[in-house]
Amino acid sequence: MSSAAYQIEDREGGTVLRLTGDWTTTGLGRSTLDLGRALSGQTLAAIDLSELGRFDTAGALAIVQASDVILPKDAWAERPEAGRVYAMVEKLERESAPPPRRSPAFIRGFAKVGLGVYDIAAEFILSMAFLGRLVLAVGSAFRNPGRIRWPAWFSQGERAGLDAMPIISVTNFFIGAVIALLGANLLSQLGAGVFTVQLVAVAVLRELAVLITAILLAGRSASSFAAEIGSMRMTQEVDAMQVMGVNPFQALVIPRLAAMVVMLPLLTFVGMLTGLFGGLLVTWGVLGYGPTFFIQQMSQDPMMGNHLLVGLIKAPVFAIVVAAIGCRQGMSVAGDVESLGRRVTAAVVQAIFAIIFLDAVFALIFMELDV
Numbered sequence: 001m002s003s004a005a006y007q008i009e010d011r012e013g014g015t016v017l018r019l020t021g022d023w024t025t026t027g028l029g030r031s032t033l034d035l036g037r038a039l040s041g042q043t044l045a046a047i048d049l050s051e052l053g054r055f056d057t058a059g060a061l062a063i064v065q066a067s068d069v070i071l072p073k074d075a076w077a078e079r080p081e082a083g084r085v086y087a088m089v090e091k092l093e094r095e096s097a098p099p100p101r102r103s104p105a106f107i108r109g110f111a112k113v114g115l116g117v118y119d120i121a122a123e124f125i126l127s128m129a130f131l132g133r134l135v136l137a138v139g140s141a142f143r144n145p146g147r148i149r150w151p152a153w154f155s156q157g158e159r160a161g162l163d164a165m166p167i168i169s170v171t172n173f174f175i176g177a178v179i180a181l182l183g184a185n186l187l188s189q190l191g192a193g194v195f196t197v198q199l200v201a202v203a204v205l206r207e208l209a210v211l212i213t214a215i216l217l218a219g220r221s222a223s224s225f226a227a228e229i230g231s232m233r234m235t236q237e238v239d240a241m242q243v244m245g246v247n248p249f250q251a252l253v254i255p256r257l258a259a260m261v262v263m264l265p266l267l268t269f270v271g272m273l274t275g276l277f278g279g280l281l282v283t284w285g286v287l288g289y290g291p292t293f294f295i296q297q298m299s300q301d302p303m304m305g306n307h308l309l310v311g312l313i314k315a316p317v318f319a320i321v322v323a324a325i326g327c328r329q330g331m332s333v334a335g336d337v338e339s340l341g342r343r344v345t346a347a348v349v350q351a352i353f354a355i356i357f358l359d360a361v362f363a364l365i366f367m368e369l370d371v
Contacts, residue, residue, distance in 0.1 A: 002053055004028045008038055014045025017067075019052045023059025036066040047075050055082040060089035130328040134257070137249035152255035160221045160256065161263025167220070168213050168267050169274040172204070175212055176275030179203050180282035193287050197297040200279030205307040209271040211359055214318035217264060218351035222326035225256050226347035229330025230340045238331075248331075257323040264319035265312055272311065306371050314362055318355050325351045 002021040009016045017039070021027060044067045063071075063086065070090060076083025103111070141148055183199040229252055232238050238248050280294045289297075298304055329347035333340050 002027070004059065006035060006038075009048075011045075015039075016046045016048055017044055017063075018048035018050075021051075022053040022055075023062070024054050024056045025058040027054070028058055028062060035062060039066050044071070047071055049076065049078040049082065052079060052082065055079065055085060057085060057089050060086040061093065064090050064093050126332065127328060130331065131324070133249060134253060134324060134327075137247065137254055138257075140247075141250065141254055147250065149251060149255060152251070153258050156255045156259035157263055160217070160224070160259045161267060164217060164220055164263075164267060165270060168216060168271050171212055171216060172209055172271035172275040173278040175208050176200055176204050176278030177282045179208070179275075180279035181286065184283060184286045188287070194289070194297070196283050196287060197279075197289065197294050198301060200283070201276065201298050201301070201304060202307055204275035204279065205272055205304065206310050207359070209275050210268045210311045210314045210318065211355065213264065213268045213271045214315070214322060214355045215352055217260070217267070217319075218322050218325075218355060219348050221256075221260065222322050222329075222347045222351040223344050225323065225326030226330040226333075226344045227340065229253075229327060230333030230343055233331065233333040234335055234337075234340060253323075253327045253331075256327055257320065260319040260323040261316050264322070265315040268311060268315040272308070310362075310366055310371060314359065317358060317362075321354045321358065322351050325354060 004019070004021045004023045004027045006020065007018040009018060047063075060082075071086065073083055073087070076086060102108075180196055180200045183196040184193055187193050187196055187199070229238070232252070238252070241248050241251060276298075280291055283289045283294060284291065326347045329343040329350070333343045
């Protein structure tokens with residue numbers, strides 16, 4: 001096999017393109033990249049095929065794109081089979097649609113913004129529809145308690161709650177320890193190291209314990225709910241439930257929602273205890289305040305009960321948000337793995353965003369109520 005090559009000769013009748021070698025997909029190489037530049041400004045009158053080897057559609061396309069002149073049939077008299085290939089490619093190239101014209105950058109930017117707004121609106125509408133179906137399913141469960149799937153409730157409670165207790169405890173322990181360490185270093189410089197106890201207690205009881213616990217469950221349980229239900233959607237198990245007369249919300253969503261509502265307050269309380277314990281150890285080791293002093297300082301503050309109540313009030317709301325978002329994204333999974341991955345990611349991101357947003361709303365509400 002010889003590589004494709006060409007020569008351009010000026011003769012009496014005009015410019016003649018002389019082809020040599022194999023003008024095929026494997027034989028073209030890089031020698032024909034400048035063919036269009038070489039023929040620029042010249043009118044191709046004829047083509048010399050005396051030394052042409054093999055010829056296929058790739059070679060024909062190179063000639064068509066390089067020359068603005070359509071070669072007549074008699075120009076391929078020496079190689080009629082090559083002429084037929086050239087005529088076919090030339091016709092397809094001439095009749096093919098031009099590439100779409102790209103819009104200016106600012107128009108594409110506006111289009112992306114518009115698509116983003118549309119996606120947000122569509123997501124909101126679908127979420128409201130899911131919430132309506134969830135409310136109906138909860139009402140049906142209260143009206144017909146005999147249909148409640150208690151084994152599923154307890155199973156989800158163990159998986160979403162009890163199994164998460166170690167990571168919840170360890171994380172809140174270190175959060176409390178870090179808050180105590182920062183408070184001890186800063187307040188000791190002002191001669192107010194004793195207030196480190198109040199700092200740790202308020203931060204852990206009111207905000208950090210419930211917030212850290214909910215965020216951890218958003219990454220752990222919301223993603224799990226979306227993946228489990230999404231996998232069932234991919235394998236058409238949810239459709240099979242509907243065919244058999246089983247309400248997917250009663251079988252899949254309600255047990256996970258109930259498990260989260262029951263277990264998140266419990267995990268929040270455990271997180272409060274471990275966070276306070278971490279702060280106690282740090283204040284004991286850094287400031288020398290023993291456990292008795294730590295507990296006494298907390299008990300003397302009349303607002304500690306309010307701080308504990310505020311943290312526990314948030315927990316059920318965060319639980320409903322985490323469970324509902326995870327199940328809603330799982331129910332929206334299509335039949336491909338890519339959709340499953342997108343929905344699991346969306347479940348975690350939306351749950352964490354909703355938790356932080358609701359925590360800010362709760363802060364404003366309790367500030368107005370002076371709680």
